[in-house]
Amino acid sequence: MNKQQVDIFPTKQGDGRPLNMEPAKGVLSHLSALEVRARSRQVQPRQRSRVEELRARAEALTVQRDRLKAEIHAHKGIEKHKTRLNNRGAAAAEEEMETEDNENEQLLHLIARVMDLKQLLYAHHIIGGYDITKTRRGKGICVTLSTAYEGVYLETYNMELDVGPTLKISRHNVPPFIPLGELCEPAGRQKDLRGFLDPLLTRLNAFAGRRQQLRLVKELHPSVTVMESNMLCSILVILLSTPREKTTLLCTLNYTDHTRCLPTGVHFDCEDKKLLESSKWKNNRKLLMETPVHKALGAMKNMDCIG
Amino acid sequence: MEDQMKSLLRQLVRRIPIRFLKVTLEKWGRLTVAQQQNIDFTQTKWALADELIAYSEENRLTLRHITELEMIYVIDNPNQGMWHAFQLVDPESDAPAVELMQFKEQFKSHLNELVRNVSVKMKKNTDEAVWIRIAWGDSCSRPNNMRPTYVVHYLQTPYVFVTRLTSKQKTLLSQAMIIATRHQAIKDAHLSGRNFSAIRDLLMQEYEQVFPAKYPSALVERNQIAALPNIEREQAEAEVNRLQMACEAFGGGKLPQLQSVVYKLETKFKDPSNQTFTEREKPFNCVVTFTSKNLLESLRHCASSGIASTPITPLLSSIPRRGRNYFVITDKVSGPSSQINPTV
Amino acid sequence: MCFRRSSVWIGVAKMVPARQKSVARTPNSVVQRKSKIKSYRQSYQSMTAASRLCLTRALTSLWLNTSRTAPKSDNILDKVDPRQLASLMKTEWQLSYVTPLYQFRYTQLKSYSRQLSAFMAAEKEQVEDGATQNFKVSFSVVHGLVETDYDAETILIQIYSKSFFAGQNEHQKPVWKGWLACVNGNRDYINSLPKEFISLPLFGSSGTEALTALVKSWFQKNFDCCFGSLEINHISLQWLVALWTNYHAESNIKQLQMIWTLPVQPLLQVSYAVNPVDAWELWCSVKGDQPELVDLSAGSLSSVSTALGSAKCRGQIKISNSKCMTTTLTLLTECALLKMPI
Numbered sequence: 001m002n003k004q005q006v007d008i009f010p011t012k013q014g015d016g017r018p019l020n021m022e023p024a025k026g027v028l029s030h031l032s033a034l035e036v037r038a039r040s041r042q043v044q045p046r047q048r049s050r051v052e053e054l055r056a057r058a059e060a061l062t063v064q065r066d067r068l069k070a071e072i073h074a075h076k077g078i079e080k081h082k083t084r085l086n087n088r089g090a091a092a093a094e095e096e097m098e099t100e101d102n103e104n105e106q107l108l109h110l111i112a113r114v115m116d117l118k119q120l121l122y123a124h125h126i127i128g129g130y131d132i133t134k135t136r137r138g139k140g141i142c143v144t145l146s147t148a149y150e151g152v153y154l155e156t157y158n159m160e161l162d163v164g165p166t167l168k169i170s171r172h173n174v175p176p177f178i179p180l181g182e183l184c185e186p187a188g189r190q191k192d193l194r195g196f197l198d199p200l201l202t203r204l205n206a207f208a209g210r211r212q213q214l215r216l217v218k219e220l221h222p223s224v225t226v227m228e229s230n231m232l233c234s235i236l237v238i239l240l241s242t243p244r245e246k247t248t249l250l251c252t253l254n255y256t257d258h259t260r261c262l263p264t265g266v267h268f269d270c271e272d273k274k275l276l277e278s279s280k281w282k283n284n285r286k287l288l289m290e291t292p293v294h295k296a297l298g299a300m301k302n303m304d305c306i307g
Numbered sequence: 308m309e310d311q312m313k314s315l316l317r318q319l320v321r322r323i324p325i326r327f328l329k330v331t332l333e334k335w336g337r338l339t340v341a342q343q344q345n346i347d348f349t350q351t352k353w354a355l356a357d358e359l360i361a362y363s364e365e366n367r368l369t370l371r372h373i374t375e376l377e378m379i380y381v382i383d384n385p386n387q388g389m390w391h392a393f394q395l396v397d398p399e400s401d402a403p404a405v406e407l408m409q410f411k412e413q414f415k416s417h418l419n420e421l422v423r424n425v426s427v428k429m430k431k432n433t434d435e436a437v438w439i440r441i442a443w444g445d446s447c448s449r450p451n452n453m454r455p456t457y458v459v460h461y462l463q464t465p466y467v468f469v470t471r472l473t474s475k476q477k478t479l480l481s482q483a484m485i486i487a488t489r490h491q492a493i494k495d496a497h498l499s500g501r502n503f504s505a506i507r508d509l510l511m512q513e514y515e516q517v518f519p520a521k522y523p524s525a526l527v528e529r530n531q532i533a534a535l536p537n538i539e540r541e542q543a544e545a546e547v548n549r550l551q552m553a554c555e556a557f558g559g560g561k562l563p564q565l566q567s568v569v570y571k572l573e574t575k576f577k578d579p580s581n582q583t584f585t586e587r588e589k590p591f592n593c594v595v596t597f598t599s600k601n602l603l604e605s606l607r608h609c610a611s612s613g614i615a616s617t618p619i620t621p622l623l624s625s626i627p628r629r630g631r632n633y634f635v636i637t638d639k640v641s642g643p644s645s646q647i648n649p650t651v
Numbered sequence: 652m653c654f655r656r657s658s659v660w661i662g663v664a665k666m667v668p669a670r671q672k673s674v675a676r677t678p679n680s681v682v683q684r685k686s687k688i689k690s691y692r693q694s695y696q697s698m699t700a701a702s703r704l705c706l707t708r709a710l711t712s713l714w715l716n717t718s719r720t721a722p723k724s725d726n727i728l729d730k731v732d733p734r735q736l737a738s739l740m741k742t743e744w745q746l747s748y749v750t751p752l753y754q755f756r757y758t759q760l761k762s763y764s765r766q767l768s769a770f771m772a773a774e775k776e777q778v779e780d781g782a783t784q785n786f787k788v789s790f791s792v793v794h795g796l797v798e799t800d801y802d803a804e805t806i807l808i809q810i811y812s813k814s815f816f817a818g819q820n821e822h823q824k825p826v827w828k829g830w831l832a833c834v835n836g837n838r839d840y841i842n843s844l845p846k847e848f849i850s851l852p853l854f855g856s857s858g859t860e861a862l863t864a865l866v867k868s869w870f871q872k873n874f875d876c877c878f879g880s881l882e883i884n885h886i887s888l889q890w891l892v893a894l895w896t897n898y899h900a901e902s903n904i905k906q907l908q909m910i911w912t913l914p915v916q917p918l919l920q921v922s923y924a925v926n927p928v929d930a931w932e933l934w935c936s937v938k939g940d941q942p943e944l945v946d947l948s949a950g951s952l953s954s955v956s957t958a959l960g961s962a963k964c965r966g967q968i969k970i971s972n973s974k975c976m977t978t979t980l981t982l983l984t985e986c987a988l989l990k991m992p993i
Contacts, residue, residue, distance in 0.1 A: 135519045142519045158518040171628050173516040177463040231435045232463045592926035605919035615945040
């Protein structure tokens with residue numbers, strides 16, 4: 001929204017030069033400011049098109065506002081239906097009395113139901129529930145494992161299990177560097193589905209999180225060079241440059257605990273040994289240990305530690 | 308050494324199609340810009356090789372640099388010759404912690420312990436794959452750079468992909484590999500083919516697998532069958548069902564381009580109307596080979612069109628499920644029907 | 652492993668209806684050439700179809716038996732010049748059928764050689780302007796490659812390139828080879844032809860298509876005949892398997908390979924390579940059935956091969972052992988006669 005405001009109330013002319021000059025700069029600068037102003041008058045047609053542009057935008061915003069209003073209205077309707085759904089007894093009586101447009105009513109009802117179910121599903125996931133489908137007339141099950149990091153859904157993995165005297169994986173699409181056998185076999189023998197799935201999901205989530213962090217490092221920090229990484233994302237070596245000391249640092253992050261998204265060790269290599277002993281870089285090390293790497297790098301950049 | 312460098316460069320120029328040569332040389336980056344612009348790609352390959360040899364001598368390049376050029380070309384164009392997959396088993400507790408530098412060092416030093424004259428070069432690709440080029444020699448001969456073995460391994464995964472390996476070299480490579488990756492053994496994965504990425508994708512699960520899910524799959528939605536008369540509808544439903552089963556067995560969308568599967572049958576002959584043959588003690592020997600431009604897609608079509616019956620026999624669905632395309636089928640001692648016995 | 656529906660191992664009695672079916676299925680040829688003399692139209696097809704309707708099963712199988720089992724005079728090497736026989740073997744031939752030749756004379760082979768050479772030179776010049784390549788053609792008779800008195804002797808045509816090895820005919824390899832044959836041709840049919848016609852229904856060629864086309868067009872012009880492609884259908888291929896497997900006791904077939912093509916996207920080929928001893932024992936015990944992987948009857952048998960020979964559905968045949976030469980050619984002669992237009 002901030003950006004839009006800037007556009008609607010421009011502080012710059014069409015040609016991008018600042019209008020208000022600082023008074024302290026003397027005659028010459030004053031003259032040049034006048035020159036700029038004179039020139040800006042010549043660009044009238046351009047300004048006119050700018051006005052048109054703004055008018056169009058205003059119109060678009062009006063349309064958007066109306067749509068949002070309608071949405072709010074519909075939402076209110078849905079909320080009403082939802083409460084009614086929740087205490088169905090009362091609702092039945094109430095429904096009789098409704099004289100509103102029937103079709104619209106049904107649609108709202110369905111939307112309300114879908115939203116309700118989605119929320120239930122979300123709650124189911126939050127409390128650690130799994131999506132399980134019966135297959136082969138109960139002889140097998142198919143489990144869906146969804147991974148997420150910072151509220152963003154990432155890869156979904158699936159497993160088909162044979163439900164016999166023990167739990168056995170019949171097929172899956174879990175990447176080969178996740179040690180499925182080692183993780184699942186003991187619980188599978190005891191037919192403990194939760195004991196089977198929980199550690200696996202923890203691993204998958206941690207892996208997805210680390211991979212997402214690596215993606216974000218590459219995306220958000222083009223000045224940081226990734227020197228080394230692996231498929232499991234259990235090691236990350238990055239090259240950092242310090243703008244003040246004009247030197248480079250090699251930073252190695254080890255994630256030996258594969259159930260976590262945070263490193264178990266952070267190590268710096270630099271020719272300037274003094275720099276590494278400074279409290280600033282000691283702090284940076286702590287930051288990298290405790291914060292996801294892409295965020296830590298952002299903070300370091302803000303503090304001007306890295307370029 | 309000089310001679311080896313020249314003949315390797317000549318062999319490379321002969322192997323690399325002109326349309327790839329320019330890009331490969333650019334990636335290599337061992338020639339000056341002026342030299343690169345000077346190269347006349349329309350001349351004969353022999354003359355082209357002469358020109359490159361001259362530049363290489365001018366720039367004081369060594370055999371090692373030329374092997375680098377070869378690796379760049381092979382990594383970009385891996386579909387030459389047969390690739391075989393192997394699987395590392397019984398990992399040590401520190402296996403997941405193996406990282407590139409350590410692996411490199413361990414692999415090289417162990418291979419050097421086993422064979423005196425061997426030259427190893429490693430390069431990590433952008434997709435995390437470690438490419439290893441091995442030129443073999445023995446106690447009395449220098450490494451032969453004209454026929455190197457190529458090995459591809461993704462660290463932390465159990466799979467190793469190999470091309471151009473003799474059985475004697477296999478023993479040596481296996482030993483170096485299990486020590487460097489911290490495993491106890493390596494076995495044949497019974498998967499091979501000319502298309503490297505197909506074999507890799509199949510084992511690394513890098514293709515669209517279809518699972519029976521609670522929510523209507525995209526597949527069913529894509530084939531909406533509303534408003535059809537009852538009989539047609541029933542048929543259409545059966546068809547959708549077959550397609551779903553076919554996709555669950557072989558995968559959805561584009562599938563890894565595997566080109567063949569071999570079944571070696573050593574089963575007893577069973578036919579109630581043929582007494583003589585059924586009573587025969589010896590198994591019936593037969594090799595069945597399926598070939599296609601894209602075998603999995605062909606088989607999926609076989610299953611969805613009813614040419615292969617559903618539910619799909621494990622003989623066929625084992626190809627993607629177990630990631631292999633060579634099976635020896637023998638009779639289970641007490642079992643009623645033929646079954647797949649992995650030969651380890 | 653799955654011969655259930657497309658059973659290769661069918662006994663003779665079972666084969667009869669199948670063969671009748673193949674008669675019915677034989678498409679009427681597209682060739683509609685108006686001939687001066689139309690008597691050969693009293694064709695093999697109409698005759699055999701009629702006779703087959705009347706024949707009892709026993710008779711038919713007897714007829715099939717006599718024509719399909721090894722010939723009476725077993726050793727072909729006693730009858731045919733081994734050098735000529737060798738030139739027919741170990742080459743993959745592309746097959747065609749030929750309608751009877753009008754006024755073809757065995758006494759004029761020398762003149763035919765000259766005529767065809769001249770014809771080729773003239774035609775070649777028209778096609779590739781100013782080409783210097785000259786051809787030398789040789790017609791010869793392969794004496795003895797017949798089974799009955801009614802069969803016409805086999806003709807072998809060889810074309811040599813003059814420009815490369817002028818003057819050393821001895822060891823020169825022909826650039827093109829072809830032959831016309833009739834082995835165990837149907838007697839009634841051959842007798843029904845007017846005197847001026849000779850029936851050599853089977854034509855095999857090996858060499859460039861351009862040369863084959865030239866030879867065919869010369870024959871068409873001179874003997875008022877026409878050629879048509881001769882596919883070896885699925886049943887004939889199965890028959891060949893049966894024929895060759897049957898020889899295993901005498902000479903090792905090494906391996907029996909059969910390839911099916913299935914009409915799926917992308918095209919799927921399924922090949923069965925059977926151990927020779929097993930194939931032979933299976934053949935002896937007649938019929939087989941194995942668990943199915945895919946239903947092969949949805950596809951078609953596209954190629955069969957053993958150490959004795961190989962055949963493909965598109966009409967290619969290769970015979971690698973003289974022992975099965977006669978039987979194979981007998982089967983193919985019949986295929987050619989069946990394929991001929993009415």
